[in-house]
Structures are given as structure tokens and as C-alpha cells.
Amino acid sequence: NSFISGLNHELYRCLFLKSLSWKQIRLVLKEETDALGMITSCQKSRVQSDDAHGSKRRRRSRSLSQTEKSLFSCKVCGKSFSQSSHLNNHMRSHASKKLHPCEVCGKFLNDKGSLTVHMRTHTGEKPFTCSTCGKSFGARSSFIAHVRTHTGEKPFPCPSCEKSFIVKSHLITHMRIHTGEKPFQCLTCGKRFGAKSNLNTHMRTHTGEKPFACVSCGKCFSVRSHLITHLRTHTGEKPYSCPYCGRSFSLRSHLNVHMSTHTGEKPFPCVACGKSFRVRSSLTIHMRTHTDEKLHICDVCCKGFTQSSRLASHMRIHTGERPFPCPTCGKSFSAKTYLNTHMRTHTDEKPQKAALTVQVRILLCFKVPG
Structure with a gap:
């Protein structure tokens, strides 16, 4: 019940903040940061004055569930913390900065450069063009990441599995596979995710939102990548080619499956009989022969x-x-x-x-x- 009431409080708080100007919001953030600092200070004083009570509270803090821990989240950028003192320190980074609001959608950006890049999502401006394929981008970082798809450069290696990535954010997201960390939680069903983009996609299963529409046939999709794949049914584009036989595919996953016909790789073994398969879906179907499903x-x-x-x-x-x-x-x-x-x-x-x-x-x- 306390968790639900906390969520309701945050909902009303968000509606309240939405009605304020960005200067008023900065003032509210500063007041909340100061108040949170006072609470944290009082908590530290009580711990110092009563060691027994302090150790008991620390044990209770360590036993907090993941759901409770997620309540210590920043209302500006969404970052979550396991302790209120950590959130307090983080909030000061926002309170000390001049936030820049987008006049179109109301989103707040930390600096003027980020606001400039963000505005291009509304204007459609894409000043960075790839000299290899002609594709254009609104952000320089996206342009650099794209160029690496041509050069094959992957400067961010994973220390756990030797896999490398084009951008650092992809490495950070990948590392959560090894650590098991899932910092992004759905407030509707409680399911957790390792990447915020996965949470955003998941949320559309609750809302039914399909914001990506095909300009050719009007079909809508909840994920941009699904739209891009669908568009190839109209254009006939097959950008993924097999280096062995030259056959082309519209999906990278289809190329990967095809490649196994050359390499003989079957990475999906059946735990019941040991038979291996080239694709997971074939293993799933095969498993039904054991369960008679x-x-x-x-x-x-x-x-x-x-x-x-x-x-x-x-x-x-x-x-x-x-x-x-x-x-x-x-x-x-x-x-x-x-x-x-x-x-x-x-x-x-x-x-x-x-x-x-x-x-x-x-x-x-x-x-x-x-």
C-alpha cells in the first residue's frame, strides 16, 4: 500500500510540475534538494547518537526489495539510487545547472548544446551526412556511431565476454547481462529492464501505442526497428549480404541463420535429447515433441x-x-x-x-x- 500511495504521490507531483515554468521547477528542485539534505543530515545524527539503532536500520536498509530501492529516483533524468543520500548528491547536479526547456514538447535539457540537438527531432534537420552511403543524422554522436558500421571499428570491448561495441552506451547496457542489473522498472506490472529503450517499448504493450507508421500502406508499429524492417517489403531492400555466396537478406537475423548453413554451427541444443538447431524457434518447436504440447x-x-x-x-x-x-x-x-x-x-x-x-x-x- 505504501508503494502504491508513493506512486500516486509522484503522479500528482508530476502533474503539478508540468504546470510550472522552468524557473519555478528549478526552485522546487532546489528546495527539495535542501529538504532532502536536512533529512539525510538528521538520519546521520541519529545513527551517530545511537549505534544500536543505526545498525538495525542499516540491516533493514540492506533488506529493502528492488521495488523499494527504485523509489529513490531522480525526477529530472530518471536515474535510480539505492540510498536517499546518493539521490541527494545527484540532485545537486541538476539544481546547480541551468536547465534548458524545449518550447515544443517541454522536455528539459542540461545544456544548450543538448537542446540544439534535441530541437532537430522537431525540425527534421540532419546536418551530418555519411559520405559512404549518404545517410544523414541530427546528432554528431549518431553520425560517428554510424560511420563505424562501415569501418567495422568497435572501440568499446566487454571485459567479460570479449564482445565489442560501436558506442559506450551499448557496452554499458550489455554489461547488465553479466551483472544482472535491471534499473528500469515498469510501474504498471513491475517488470524490470536493463535498458530504458526496452522499458519504453514494453510500456506500449500496456498503452497500445504504435507511433511508427508506414507511409506506403499505413500499417503502424510499436518499435521503430519493426517499421524499418517492414519498409523493406515495399522497397525490396536487402542490405545484409552473405560473404560466402553473396545471397542478400532484409534482416541481419536472417543472415545469421543463413550463415550457419555454411559454418554448420547449431548453437541451440535440446536439453532433453541433445539435438541441436540453427535457430531458437526450431528448438522451441522441437521441445514440444518431448512435452507433447x-x-x-x-x-x-x-x-x-x-x-x-x-x-x-x-x-x-x-x-x-x-x-x-x-x-x-x-x-x-x-x-x-x-x-x-x-x-x-x-x-x-x-x-x-x-x-x-x-x-x-x-x-x-x-x-x-x-
Whole structure:
């Protein structure tokens, strides 16, 4: 209850601050910092005057849950602290600075340079252009990071796993994988994240917000990267090329999967039988053969399937749909594997044993008893 009331207090406080000018907000921050300093000072005095009580309180402080610790957060930049004294010291860094408000959206920036860069998100100005690919950027730091994608430079190595990164912020976020630190918490469901961007994306699952719209078809997305990927279905762009065979892909993840066909790497082993897979999704589907989990059920005959694609193929038995026509003779088939087998009758190529085995298994599945 104290946690919920604390959240309600912060909500009203945010609404109150929103109604003030930036000068008034600076004054409020300074007053809060001074007040927090007095509280911290009093706490220190009580600890010094009563060692027994102090050690008891320290033990209680150490037992604070992650949820309680997250309440010591800066209202200006969102940074969280485990102790009020640490927050007090941090708040002085804001109170001593002249905050620069954005006249468009009201966001506060720590310096004039940051405000200038931020304003470009509203004006669309992108003064930094890559001489290699022509892509433009509004911030110099983003431009430098982009140039490294061409040069391959990754000057920020991880001391734990030898992985390297283009920018320092990516290294900091990555390090939380090793430390387990998740400083960003969803106030709706309590889920925690290692990166603020992941929290922002997660919050859209609660709000339903999809701020990234496709200019070609109007489809909206909750994540910018999903929009960028979708746009390639319109442009046909495939920026990721295989260094072995030259085949191109629209997604880096698809290239990584394809690369394993050359390297033979199968990094996802089954803990039950030891079989390994090139992609995690294949392992997930395979695991259902051990658990007998069949999530996809036919509405007509109630037969269960481990994959939605297999259910879709099965449904064509009921609907009679045959969406795979032969380009040579026009004959249609309900499954692509059947079409591939049929195509060999035109080329005189002998059907592969595996393809025939699949056909036999399907026929046996639907053989009428008696």
C-alpha cells in the first residue's frame, strides 16, 4: 500500500510540475534538494547518537526489495539510487545547472548544446551526412556511431565476454547481462529492464501505442526497428549480404541463420535429447515433441499441431484450397512440398526419399480406419 500511495504521490507531483515554468521547477528542485539534505543530515545524527539503532536500520536498509530501492529516483533524468543520500548528491547536479526547456514538447535539457540537438527531432534537420552511403543524422554522436558500421571499428570491448561495441552506451547496457542489473522498472506490472529503450517499448504493450507508421500502406508499429524492417517489403531492400555466396537478406537475423548453413554451427541444443538447431524457434518447436504440447488446434476435426504452419496446411484438406500451382502444366497442390515433388516429373529428376517419406506420413495420418 505504501508503494502504491508513493506512486500516486509522484503522479500528482508530476502533474503539478508540468504546470510550472522552468524557473519555478528549478526552485522546487532546489528546495527539495535542501529538504532532502536536512533529512539525510538528521538520519546521520541519529545513527551517530545511537549505534544500536543505526545498525538495525542499516540491516533493514540492506533488506529493502528492488521495488523499494527504485523509489529513490531522480525526477529530472530518471536515474535510480539505492540510498536517499546518493539521490541527494545527484540532485545537486541538476539544481546547480541551468536547465534548458524545449518550447515544443517541454522536455528539459542540461545544456544548450543538448537542446540544439534535441530541437532537430522537431525540425527534421540532419546536418551530418555519411559520405559512404549518404545517410544523414541530427546528432554528431549518431553520425560517428554510424560511420563505424562501415569501418567495422568497435572501440568499446566487454571485459567479460570479449564482445565489442560501436558506442559506450551499448557496452554499458550489455554489461547488465553479466551483472544482472535491471534499473528500469515498469510501474504498471513491475517488470524490470536493463535498458530504458526496452522499458519504453514494453510500456506500449500496456498503452497500445504504435507511433511508427508506414507511409506506403499505413500499417503502424510499436518499435521503430519493426517499421524499418517492414519498409523493406515495399522497397525490396536487402542490405545484409552473405560473404560466402553473396545471397542478400532484409534482416541481419536472417543472415545469421543463413550463415550457419555454411559454418554448420547449431548453437541451440535440446536439453532433453541433445539435438541441436540453427535457430531458437526450431528448438522451441522441437521441445514440444518431448512435452507433447500442441498449441494449434483444428476447429473442424480437433487435431492438434505443434506449429501454426502445419495447421494451415492441414486446413486445406477441409477447405480444398490448393494455392501452389505448377508453372508448367497448371496443376495445383495444397502444399509446396507436393508441388516440388510434382515439378520433378517435368524435369525427369527422381523424387528425394525425404519428400516421399513426408507424403507417406501425411497419408497415414489421414487414412480412414477399416
